[in-house]
Amino acid sequence: MALTRGFTGRSRGARDSRLPPGQYDAGTNWPVLHVEPTPSIDTATWSFEIDGLVDKPVRWSWDEIHALPASRYEGAIHCVTTWSKFGMRFDGVSVDTLLDVAGVGDDAAFALARSHTGYTTNFPLEDLTGGKAWVVWDIDGAPLASIHGGPARLLVPHLYFWKSAKWVSGLTLFAEDQRGFWEQRGYHYRGDPWLEQRYQGD
Numbered sequence: 763m764a765l766t767r768g769f770t771g772r773s774r775g776a777r778d779s780r781l782p783p784g785q786y787d788a789g790t791n792w793p794v795l796h797v798e799p800t801p802s803i804d805t806a807t808w809s810f811e812i813d814g815l816v817d818k819p820v821r822w823s824w825d826e827i828h829a830l831p832a833s834r835y836e837g838a839i840h841c842v843t844t845w846s847k848f849g850m851r852f853d854g855v856s857v858d859t860l861l862d863v864a865g866v867g868d869d870a871a872f873a874l875a876r877s878h879t880g881y882t883t884n885f886p887l888e889d890l891t892g893g894k895a896w897v898v899w900d901i902d903g904a905p906l907a908s909i910h911g912g913p914a915r916l917l918v919p920h921l922y923f924w925k926s927a928k929w930v931s932g933l934t935l936f937a938e939d940q941r942g943f944w945e946q947r948g949y950h951y952r953g954d955p956w957l958e959q960r961y962q963g964d
């Protein structure tokens with residue numbers, strides 16, 4: 763009987779195969795979630811820096827980062843609070859491009875992203891390379907609103923959205939994993955939605 767019930771459950775209503783387990787489609791709604799007050803950041807003083815285990819630390823101004831080759835992400839985002847959104851179109855620069863300029867050090871295996879507000883989140887370096895991560899400033903061709911992390915946020919859409927640090931200010935490369943804000947509070951170190959890595963131990 764349990765088998766029959768399980769089979770019926772899976773076949774009911776053709777679940778959207780783009781939705782990771784435990785997620786629902788938020789449709790046109792884009793929830794706003796952050797722990798700190800929304801900062802107001804002037805692009806005239808904005809900067810993004812890569813340091814730590816790199817060949818040379820690099821800091822880009824707003825104009826300098828815009829002069830790099832542009833890169834687009836079109837697809838889904840997945841928040842650990844169970845909403846997902848499809849058809850997002852973000853423009854910015856690939857993290858690969860930024861890391862190429864700084865030069866990844868031989869011992870670098872992890873990264874900690876930080877925001878102008880102090881928010882942090884950690885990554886194995888391979889989750890930020892290979893065309894999987896961006897620093898983005900436009901959504902659907904318009905500047906990213908400050909409530910969504912404008913002027914620029916990190917975008918790592920193959921991981922839960924808490925990894926996509928709003929108001930991103932830099933990345934530090936390390937030999938060992940460093941826990942960020944939510945990872946210190948019980949969230950998973952990696953956060954792959956397809957593996958449902960929501961909390962430590964998942």
Ligand SMILES: Nc1nc2c(c(=O)[nH]1)N[C@H]1C(S)=C(S)[C@@H](COP(=O)(O)O)O[C@H]1N2
Nearest residue numbers: 793794795796797881910923924926927928
């Ligand atoms: N600086 C900062 N970035 C952050 C957060 C935050 O609290 N502070 N929250 C994260 C979480 S939990 C989510 S779900 C997304 C929400 O982004 P959105 O408000 O644009 O939907 O931002 C992520 N980036």
Ligand SMILES: [Mo]
Nearest residue numbers: 841842843924
């Ligand atoms: Mo989230």
